[in-house]
Amino acid sequence: MVDMTTTSSPAPAAAVRLPSRRDGNLPAWAPRFLTVFGAVMLALVLALCAPALAGADSGYLGVLTPAVMWAPAVVVLALHFAFGRPVQLLRWAGLRGASPGRIAGTTAALLGLMIAIPAAVIAASSALGFVEFAPGADARGLAVWVLPLAAATMLLTFGEEFAWRGYLASTLAAWGFWRSTAAIGAFWALWHVPLTAAYALDGVSSWREVLATTVNLFLASFVLAGVRWLSRSVWPAVAGHAMLNTVLVFAYSNLMSETSALPDGAYWGHQGLSWAVWGAAVVVVWAPVARRTRAAAR
Template sequence: MSDERTDVATSTTAGTGPAQVARASAQHVPWAAVAVFAITSCGLAWLVAAPLWIRGQGMSDPLLLVFAVVMMFTPAIATIAALLVERRQLGRRGVRVILRELGMWPLRPARRPVGITVAAIIAMPLLVAAGLLVVGLLGLAEFDLVGFSGFAAQVGADVPAGALAPPVGLLVALQLVTIPIAAIINAPFAFGEEVGWRGWLLPALRPLGTWPALLVSGAFWGFWHTPLILLGYNFGLTDVTGVLLMISSCALLGILLGWTRLRTGSVWPAVFGHGAFNASAGMGALLVAAGSPIPAAWIAGPLGLIMCGVFAAASVILVLVGQFRRERLDARLG
């Protein structure tokens, strides 16, 4: 009995709460809590997006961004609902234990989560740039990396007649350099999602195995976007094809964000990585040449088929360099 108590105490001190101890020891997914999480997150997503459907303006609705941002906080609410179910099953838990379970606090040792957070902020725009490189190599679009003619034409159209436009090269440089700042600005909104997907759901599914947990949590993340995808969001597709593509792209991107959670035990690298990806999504508009063909978003967009290939390639690289070996992943997540 004393050994069992010692094991539980040690696990809690290391960052694992009673919920994770139960999951790891019994290899049991808390399906009741997962069901509550799934129903709550998707139900609230549809509730938030309902005005967009009722107003009938689709992607041209001026309030689209507002509702999309509000929707980002529904997984956080679903996480609270899931924790309440777990609390009833596993007894009372303090706030500090719950924060540890969600990977929010404490950051000990801090070097790894901080380092991987910085790496994620840098890596996400590089992944988007890699996708644009593939687009160019395939001849789907032309890019102007010197005069930025496409962006210059856009700026010229937006500047009032007679006004002096700043140098377009300077504007592009500022846009690219400030991506890390934009990642920080985006972080509170990304947190509303990541505390659900990588903070709670990924560890909850971990008894299924590392790869099933990564793929299922990422696929559900994609499915959760359905109310917006069916309006044409991201891909311009308003049928099940867009939903399936979103599920696929989020499952693959979710491997990368999920790896940061498993590698560090912290949700913050995924939060800032998510924020950096959102900040990088418009990079193509800065680099495209004037008069270039514009490929369909479902092919060459930031979550299109080409980027799916980039995410998959990055995941393969992580596997090949041993980043998914059991001893490298955080044992505190089961």
Template sequence: MTEPPRNRLRRQPGAPLRRALPLREIAFFVLVAYALAWAVHAPLLLGGTGPDDPAYGLAATVYMFTPAVAAAAVTLFVWRPSGFARALGLAARGSWRRAGGYSLLAFALMPLLGFAAALAAGLVGAVRLDLVDFSGLREVLPDFVPDLAAAMPDSGFPWAAFLAALGVVLVSSVPALVLAFGEELGWRGYLLPRLLPLGVWPALAVSGAVWGLWHAPQLLIQYLHGGFDGAQVALFLVFCVVAGVVIGWFRLASGSVWPAVLAHGANNALNTIGFVTLSAAGSPVDGLLYPGGLGGLVGLGVLGAVAAVLALTGRLRVRDFDRVRTGGGAEEPATA
């Protein structure tokens, strides 16, 4: 009688294999992404350039593609899966209809959460709302649609001008989506699935923390020039972890990186619509409590509530663990 190989797993039929965490791979990815991020900002830090300088905006644009470069490098030269596009979620793991549905949900959810945050901020007294004359909205509409804004009715919600301005904002959000792709190909396309051997919640938390700390060069420049104080820096890092749960859910649930791209891009470009629409003209903002959009403690609370709903409804249980992690490609060696 021969002894079975010791490295073979004993498991119940249908139980997921326990995969080894690819530490060398992940370390390579993080090192490349962070090194490129600091390299892009090094001239600004050495030259004392502040966030108001055009050079900062240019560096920020280049910098947002550093996770994509790191993801491509680790996938091509270290991981080497059987299919590049599927491994990074560029090709949907399931049906394209499913990925498309989650993409539409992701693009709509972040602006809607911005409305929820504005209402919550009004309830706690962080901002003044104007739900009668919509003075804050009327103040900014001429910047987007001057002809229609001039013909706004004296009272009530200015629907025609608002919808025209919304169209302008949606078109102008395309660059934000392109920049979000540069980040999401790294954070949720590559990193999150490769961390899944830790478990779903640890993978979401670690990937969010890595995402947050990658912002260190920008946060340092903001801090040095008075843009952020220490409390705001800490709050931003927590925001990345909590927002990473929501954005990561889109990646895991859809099997595609595109919903995560749309969620991230919509958050960057559209989540202040609610604040602009509902707040009163000249309403004070608080950088820590609620600066607008999904920022501050109020925005963090709204995102935390969404994460709690996902958890309580079982939406964060990945049923197709191996295929999410490997991108649906060839099986990898299992570990006991």
């Protein structure tokens, strides 16, 4: 594969360095790049959702959303070449320089974590009486399709992760894991708010689901960033994002009672447990990230 660069001399093939703690300053071009990227991304999602936010039927969003998932990659690519960024594109986006064995091992471990998260949430929430453990009649038959669907969904999530946990994670790497991930995760969650708000206005969902989804996305971003840090590749994050949209959706849709009908107390109790489990997952991912980045710094 021939790499695409904006410089005449090739850069080393090693993966981008991702420190766990703040390590220097951002590239000089980063503030302007990030400002334009953020403005364009917000303008795009607001334009997409404007009809629904103004009262139109939100059904069209389901058709257009898969294409919009590629918007982050398209905008990053356009700005990369328009601004003449002095970085090697594939390496900067986490597509080159990482060990295939590390990528495969990190992805396999992440799959286990993505299965454990809903299992722990459903078990704890049902034990406390917030929801009922209620496998649907079709759950067993649908389960065999979850992983193939996750693999297919990577074709869509690549468009997002190329930007969020790929190019932007490298751009903000000097801030260290926590600060860079919080910044990217906050913007990623904010980027989804017009979409979730449009569904709430149309009565498809509720405003409490808008808030819950926003927090869930922010917390999940730390796990997705963690596997980028561990593997030095964006591919585990691409797979992890696909698992969010398939493994977790399957579990919460087919193995427990609907949360939409819950009274507020039970609903927020369930969500609180979910956030606690996500917090534990972040700690599980952070421990090897800290060890590996400390070892690499020696």
